[in-house]
Amino acid sequence: MHDASPLPRRSAVRLRTALGVATVLAVALSGALVPTSDAQAASTTAGSDASSRSVAKGWGSADKGGAWTTWSSPAAGFSVGGGLSKITGLAPGASATAVLKGVTAGHGEVRVTTVLPKGPTTLYQGWELRRQADGSAYRGRVELGRTGKVVLAISKVRGGKETNLGRFALPSDVTAGSTVSLAFRAVGTAPVTLQARAWVKGSAVPGWQLTAKDSAGDRITPAGTVGLWQYAAGSNAAAVSTAFDDLVVVSNPQESALTPAPSDVPSPAPDPAPAPAPAPAPVPAPAPVPAPAPVPTPAPAPATGAGQGSAAVGSASYPVPTGALFVSPAGNDAASGTQAAPFRTLAGAVARAASGSTIVLRAGTYNDSVVVPFNKKVTIQSYPKEAVWLDGTVPVTSWTRAGSGWSTPWSFFPSSDMDGALDNPRFVSPSFPSAAKPDQVFLDGVQLTQVTTSQLAPGTFAADAASGRILVGSDPSGRDLRISNKKQAIWVMSAGSTVRGLGVRGYATPYADRGAIRFGNVDATAENLVIQDNAMIGINLENNGGTLSHLTVERSGLLGVGTNASYDLELTDSVIRQNNWQRFKEAPVSGGVKITRSRGVTVSNNDISRNYSSGLWLDESVYDSRIIGNTVVDNEWTGIQLELSSKAVVADNTVTGGKAGIQLMNTNGVRVYNNSIGGVSQYGLKITQDERRQATAPTGQDRRRPIPDATTTWVTGDITVANNAFGSGGLYQVLVFDSKTGRSADSMGILVTGNAFNKRVTTAQATLLGWGAADNKTITRLDSVAAIAARKPSWRNVETGSVLGLGSMLSLLASSVGIAASLPADIAALVGQPGTARKIGAF
Known part of the structure; x- marks a missing residue:
């Protein structure tokens, strides 16, 4: 929640949440990074495993380090054979661990080789050092995305929360299906120094690609065990398998990181230690070995979803009207602005433009920043089929x-x-x-x-x-x-202006300036824009009638898209991913999209995924919203969240991964129809109430509306949950609970019918429906469809016969359409289906 328009800011630590995927970790550290008291300790092999045995179930015992302890939920297969240790059949939304409890290391490295699964698959994997009994650990992670790109990352796990400490986009030869070697090490205590690198097995070993230093109060200083953690994204279409080999764990690694590890054969009696040589005079630190040059991020191609994302920079083709003004890197701002005599800068063209002008930029990169004044309605666009970048x-x-x-x-x-x-x-x-x-x-x-x-x-x-x-x-x-060297690309202060067909990247936008692109007036249009690597918000809209379509917004420091006071907003057909790059707190604002104090909002057919906080967040008195047909995958916090708002349709969305799929907080009048939700760690659908009320709160009201406002009371109620499919994962598939004001779930007007739930086989699986009492603390767990029907006989729901991910529920969904609720006519029109359509889950 935020009292002004959503403001993003760019973090100094350029990193992305990457849960290590198919990982190969080899950690060796520079002697200069080891505390003096440890630098003299001999480097020894604490554990190793060449996977040369045959084990049908589990991983048995390592060559050195004792027995492996393995676990997965839902069950996956662990085996050893053919020179590989394997995890097979890891279902969408499932996780697995393997711990070598016989190995304890403080200053240590882990080395391993992994064959990455072939795509399209999203898999996170991390080898852990200093693993404690409560699960705390440092992870060297590799993340495999659905496009085949791989990211190296370092993180810390404390109290069940994972904090990312650094990331590095690996070169393009490290991709889905590669056999990858990875090195990860943790040394020192104040601070703890962590380093990682990954490369295709058999290729030249790079220098350390990623270094992080943890000096926080919760840093992990005790020695701990070594383990593997792995998670398959809930969005995967099928179960995945991985295999590992050549594991070596080295205690007190020395500077020559990747020399052969000490032998595992019994050591001979040590030679007498030589007399210590005089300490050499300090010399300047050697130049670090340069990491291989990362491949620059190309202009993205159109997204794989149905018409989602921007056209690739250089492929848009807008007609050039008669009388247009032209800009070229070879131009001159003293010129006339014709095609034959173009201006040099966009700012020069805007200064000379009359209201109603179209400004056409020829191919090139412009280190430009411009304010379009109130009295100039303009269209700014690229020349047909020419690549134009505004570069900060x-x-x-x-x-x-x-x-x-x-x-x-x-x-x-x-x-x-x-x-x-x-x-x-x-x-x-x-x-x-x-x-x-x-x-x-x-x-x-x-x-x-x-x-x-x-x-x-x-x-x-x-x-x-x-x-x-x-x-x-x-x-x-x-x-x-x-x-x-620039704060902002374009600030449009005029009504009815359009920006289209460009790329915008690299602007160091402070919080006060909001976005790299900022629209401050009514009827703004932004389309076919690629907006990447900007410090705060990618694009920010602050008035009514805005149309944002076919955007690709990636790696914004705080927030991808921010809008405030935007009545009749449309955000459609866009790709918004990997935002909150700088890892701001989850609240008051960060993530993919945040919309506040707006009415008549449509968010449809977007891919809002892998943002490092919330995916889509509507907050502070948003009224009459339609969240339709979006793909919302693997956002760290909540996929779709409606808070302090009223009157919404949330339909035909696929929401997987993260902590919560859909969350409704202090929000009423919501119809949640035909969504596919799964692979979450906590809640599929969470419906809650706290103490805030629109009539009395100090902030959060729409300032254009009265206080109190009967249309947005911030009182949870009148919510229909129908025809949704809930895949495996989490604590509750649906939770309804007032934690502050004594309102029972029975009093809220909640209807839950026509849904397909996941069977709760044991207490390790999610409760189907958590139903809150009026005491702010008691939740009744309804652990079967029969239990739900006993409490609410008119509700008709089904459940799986076993624990299943969304991708494995298709036959149940097809055979259960008879219990699906009828589609209201307006929702049928929104999702593009006839009123007679019957289905459970997204269309």
Whole structure:
């Protein structure tokens, strides 16, 4: 919830949540990173496993390190054979672990080889070091996405919550089906230094691609066991299998990280230790081994969904009207603006344009920033079939070696102020303290992680405003290094203006400036825009009648799309993913899309996935919304959330992964029809009430409406849950509960009928329906369809015969249409189905 328009801010730590997928971990660490007391300890093999045995069930015992303890939910197959340790049949939404409890390491590395599954599959996998009895651990992770791209990441697990500490987009040769080697290490205690790298087996070993230092109060300092964790996304169409080999765990790894590990054969009696040599005089730290140049992110092709996402930059073809003004990188702002004599900058063209003009940009990259004034309605578009980028970065080639990194003079340091406080802790997580700093540096197209000058390491940068310089920890020699030097691409203050057919990237937008693209007036149109790697919000809309369509918005620091006070908003046919790149707190604002204080909202046919917080969040007095036909997959927090709002249709969406699928908080008048929900860790559909009320709250009301407003009371009730399919996963498939004001679920006017639930075989599976009492604490668990019917005899629902992911429920859904509720005429029209249609789950 946020009192103003949703504001994003860009975090200094450029990283993405990646749960390690098919992983190969080899952690060896530089001796310089080992505390002095440990540096003299001999490097030893604490555990190893060549997978040379045959075991039909489980993994048996490693060559060194004792027996493996394995677990999965729902059940997957563990076996060893053919020189591989295998996990087979990991269902969508399922997780698995394997722990080598006989190995204990403090300063340690793990090395392993994995064959990544072939796509399209989303799989997260992490090898764990310093694993504690309560599940706390550091993870070296590999994430395999449905497109085949692979990301390397480091995270910390504490108290059941995973905090990402760094990420690196692996080169394109590491892809689905590859055999990958990965190294991951954890050394030291104050701070804990973590490093990881991954490469195709048999290719040259790269330098450390990812370094993170954990100095937080909850860092993990004790020695612990070694383990494997793996999760298959709920969106997968089928179960997946993985295999591992060549595991080596090294205690007290030394600087020569990937030399052969100590032998597992009994060691001979050690030779007498030589007399210690005098300590050498300190020498400058050697230049880090450069990581292989990451492949720059290409302009995305149209998304795989039905017409979702922007046309690829350079493929849009809008007609050029007579009298259009032209802009070209080879132009001159003193020119006339004709096709033969174009302007040089977009700002120059806007300055000369009359209201009603169309401005056409020719192919090229423009390091530009422009404000379109109130009195100029304009259309800004690319020339047909020409690639146009508005780029907030400039190349920097002059670097001087400085300590452990490289330095260049710099003068642009945008503010980290958020709502009147620098690095405001209301927004900024202690785990990502640089999130609010808009500074951005890109090496070969990949964002570097922002750190302080004392934390500089390969893959990071520091903004030293006091000394007027930028420092980088990776050698920039011969590489494309760019730094953001602009705050905002376009701020449109006029009514009825359009921006289309462009790419916008690399802007260091402070919180006060909202978005890289910002619309402040009515009837704005944005279409076929690729918006990537901007520091705060990708695109922000602040008035009525906005149309946002065919957008691709990725890796925004705080939020992909933000809208406030936007009556009659339409957000359609877009791809919005991997936003909250800087890992701001989940609240008051972060994630894929946030819409506040708006009426008549339509959000349809979008792919809102893999955002590092909520996917789609409607909050603070949104009235009359239609959330139709969206794909919402693997967002970290909630897939679709309606909070402090009223009157909505949520229909024909596929919502999988994350903590909660759909969440309705202090919201009434909602019809939840024909959604497919599964693979969550907590709640499929969560319906709750707390103490907030529209008539008395200090903030959150739509300021254009009266207080109190009978149309948005913030009192949960009048909710229909019909024809939804609930796949396996989580704690509750549906929960209805008032935690603060003593309203029982029976009093809320909730109808739950025509749904297909997942059978609760044991207490490890999700309760079908949690039904809250009037005491703010008691929840009755209705663990079967029969139990639900006993309480509400008019409700008709079905359940599976066993624990099944969504992809395995098709036969049940087809055979159970007789219990499906009739589609209301308006919902049938919204989802494009005849009124006679009967189905359970998304169409």
